Amino acid sequence: MAIVLSRAGVLTVDSVDRYLPNADIRIVGTTIEAIGAAGTLAQPGDTVIDCSEALVTPGLINVHTHAATAFFRGLADDRTREFWSAGYAVPGQARFTVEDHMVSVRAACAEFLLNGVTCIADRLGDMDRIAPVIERSGIRALVGHTITDKRPDWKTTDAVLERFGTDPAKRVSAGIAPHALDSCDDALLREVARRAEQTGARVFIHVAQSEPEVLAVRKRGHDGALACLIAAGLATSNTVAAHALYLTDAEFEAWPDYGIPIAHCPASNLKIEARTLPLARLVGRVPIGLGTDWTVTNNSMDLLAEARLAALVGKMRADDPTVLTVKRMVRMLTIDGARVLGIDRLVGSIEPGKRADLVVFDANRLEATPAHDPASNLVYSLSPRSVRDVLVDGELLVREGKLLRDDETTLARSQRYLGREPASEATG
Ligand SMILES: [Zn+2]
Numbered sequence: 391m392a393i394v395l396s397r398a399g400v401l402t403v404d405s406v407d408r409y410l411p412n413a414d415i416r417i418v419g420t421t422i423e424a425i426g427a428a429g430t431l432a433q434p435g436d437t438v439i440d441c442s443e444a445l446v447t448p449g450l451i452n453v454h455t456h457a458a459t460a461f462f463r464g465l466a467d468d469r470t471r472e473f474w475s476a477g478y479a480v481p482g483q484a485r486f487t488v489e490d491h492m493v494s495v496r497a498a499c500a501e502f503l504l505n506g507v508t509c510i511a512d513r514l515g516d517m518d519r520i521a522p523v524i525e526r527s528g529i530r531a532l533v534g535h536t537i538t539d540k541r542p543d544w545k546t547t548d549a550v551l552e553r554f555g556t557d558p559a560k561r562v563s564a565g566i567a568p569h570a571l572d573s574c575d576d577a578l579l580r581e582v583a584r585r586a587e588q589t590g591a592r593v594f595i596h597v598a599q600s601e602p603e604v605l606a607v608r609k610r611g612h613d614g615a616l617a618c619l620i621a622a623g624l625a626t627s628n629t630v631a632a633h634a635l636y637l638t639d640a641e642f643e644a645w646p647d648y649g650i651p652i653a654h655c656p657a658s659n660l661k662i663e664a665r666t667l668p669l670a671r672l673v674g675r676v677p678i679g680l681g682t683d684w685t686v687t688n689n690s691m692d693l694l695a696e697a698r699l700a701a702l703v704g705k706m707r708a709d710d711p712t713v714l715t716v717k718r719m720v721r722m723l724t725i726d727g728a729r730v731l732g733i734d735r736l737v738g739s740i741e742p743g744k745r746a747d748l749v750v751f752d753a754n755r756l757e758a759t760p761a762h763d764p765a766s767n768l769v770y771s772l773s774p775r776s777v778r779d780v781l782v783d784g785e786l787l788v789r790e791g792k793l794l795r796d797d798e799t800t801l802a803r804s805q806r807y808l809g810r811e812p813a814s815e816a817t818g
Contacts, residue, residue, distance in 0.1 A: 391435055393417040393784065395750065397428040398441030399764055403448050403724045403739040407717055409764060415446065417746040420783040424742055443754050444778060445764050447720075448739050449508025449530075449747035450693045451727030454594075454632045454653035454681025457498035457512050458491040458520045461808040462686035467661075474662045475600035480686050482809070488516050490808045495520050497801040499527035500793055501691045505774040506749040508782045511630065511653070511681075511731055513567040513594050515541075518549050525554075525562045528787045528795050530747060532558065532731055534567025534594045537582075539575040544585075556591045558733045561783055565630075570596040571618050572606035579622035586628060592732055593624060597631035600663065604636045616641045616648070625650055630730055632681065634667050635659055642668060646675035651730040654722075656699045657690065658683035669700060670708035673718060679727030697723050697769055719769045750779035 394417070400410040402425075414431035416424045424431055432438045462480050466473070491514070502510060509530035514520060517535035524531045533554065535546045547566060554564040566589075568574040568582045574595075586593050598604055598615040612618040615637060619625040625648040632653040637645065652672065658681075659666050672678060680696045682688050697719045704714040728738030737747045753761060757771045780788035787794055 391437065392423065392433065393437045393439065393746075393781075393786070394432045395441045395446055395748070396432060396438050398444055398446040398750070399753065399761070400425070400740055401445065401447045401720065401764055401768065402741065403720060404741050407720070407765075415740065415746075415748070417781070417784045420745055420785075422740060422742055422744050422746050425740065439750075439779065441750055443752070445751040445753050445758065445761070445768070446740065447506075447749050447751065447768060448724040449737065449749055449780070449782065450506045450723050451509045451679060451731065451738060452502065452507045452682055452691075452693050453511045453630065453679035453727050453730045454655050454683055455498075455502075455510045455512045455691075456514050456684035457502070457510060457524065458495035458514050458516075459684045459686065460494040460498040460501070460691075461486060461490060461805060462684065463689045464686075466686050467689075469662065471600065471663055474687075475602045486809050488519055491516060491520060492523050493804050493808060495523045496527060496796065497805040498685075498691065499524055499529045500796050500798060500801050503527070503529055503780050503782075503787050503793065504777060504791070504798065505692050505694070506751075506777045506780060507691070507693050508747040508749065508780060509727070509731070509733070509737060511565075511594060515543075516546075517567075518546050518553070521550060521554060521562060521564070526795075528561075528782055528785060530737070530782050531562045532565050532592065532594075532733075533562060534565040536567050536569050537578070538569045538573040539578045540573070542578055542581075551589055551591060556589055558731070559736060565592040565594050567594045570599065570603055571615055572603040576610060576618070576622060579618070579624060583623035593629040595624070595629060595631060597634050598636040599633040599659075601636055614638055614641055616644060619650065620648070627651065627677075628732070632683075633659060635663055635665050637667070642671055645672065649676055651677040651679070653681040653730060654678050654700060655681040655683040655688075655696070656703055657696060658687040660699075660703065662687050666703055666707060668707050669704035670710065670713040673704075673714065673722075677726055677729035678722060679730035680722055692774055693723060694768070694773055701769065716763070716766045716769050720765045723768075746781050746784040748781045749777060751776045752778040
């Protein structure tokens with residue numbers, strides 16, 4: 391049996407960014423089988439979903455998350471840079487247990503789905519326990535167990551690699567996740583490169599996210615963060631670098647020669663470093679996707695808001711309102727994010743043969759009207775409240791704004807009181 395999204399406006403994000411004002415999309419199993427004229431693709435027995443008052447886009451791809459820390463939201467606003475670079479510790483974090491992480495990650499995945507995010511690249515410690523919960527949510531994910539030179543936990547990394555494999559054709563697959571250039575010494579970084587080569591795993595790492603990190607790298611004899619990656623054998627298109635805030639002019643200039651994809655997290659960067667990378671300078675020269683990072687430094691999981699922020703702050707940094715166009719930002723939300731994760735042959739656009747990771751936006755919400763330019767609306771006026779239906783791998787996970795595998799209220803209740811003292815619980 392197939393699902394047909396019928397009579398939809400479709401932002402395909404294909405190679406020529408075609409917009410189809412009135413089309414059918416037929417989904418068989420996990421895959422988009424056909425795209426055709428409105429009303430032509432449904433066969434007897436198909437589930438037909440009326441999209442005549444909807445906009446269908448590829449699922450949004452969030453390339454940098456720490457989903458299991460959702461319960462930190464609101465715990466550390468307005469802090470100094472030094473507060474963060476001292477170790478990214480959240481006040482009172484010790485009171486949260488691994489079990490709390492597992493409650494929180496389920497809630498976070500649900501929140502992502504309700505926001506139209508169909509794929510996350512997620513990393514944290516205890517990933518052997520967290521990743522199965524991510525898997526049960528139905529979202530697409532690349533997961534990595536965080537390692538540092540103080541905790542070079544290859545046992546758990548290997549367990550996660552073995553359990554999920556490195557083939558991104560699986561809905562959940564695994565990568566290798568060294569924490570950052572200062573928390574991982576050169577020997578560990580070289581070992582990461584060796585094992586990535588051996589297993590085919592993608593590497594996820596924070597790069598140049600603070601000044602002290604770059605200072606530490608220089609103390610080890612490297613001429614900056616990029617030189618450190620090069621020396622370790624990690625300056626390749628297989629490494630996803632999150633943030634890349636503190637690179638020199640020369641490094642930004644040289645970066646595209648190595649094709650290292652970047653996870654750009656403007657809200658998190660602005661909140662804790664009051665800084666972003668010069669997006670307009672790099673865009674189109676290396677794959678760049680958008681990330682919401684963790685809730686303590688963002689505090690939202692809204693990727694559309696991230697795109698808007700990236701465009702507007704990027705225009706300001708470039709001192710040029712013509713850069714970071716609507717078309718470019720739509721690609722950054724979708725196909726470019728897929729390129730960052732090495733999964734663009736599978737997802738990121740609406741084309742026959744690709745996985746059916748799709749978002750259906752309600753075109754009857756005021757913020758969706760008028761629809762002179764649906765792509766412009768997606769970047770500049772739509773929000774998670776416009777998300778009507780969400781499919782991942784052809785499975786409906788959100789229908790009419792409601793989760794199908796979970797219940798939003800139950801998840802919110804289970805997360806609301808995590809880590810609270812009983813006294814504050816009593817007062818709500
Ligand atoms: Zn991060």
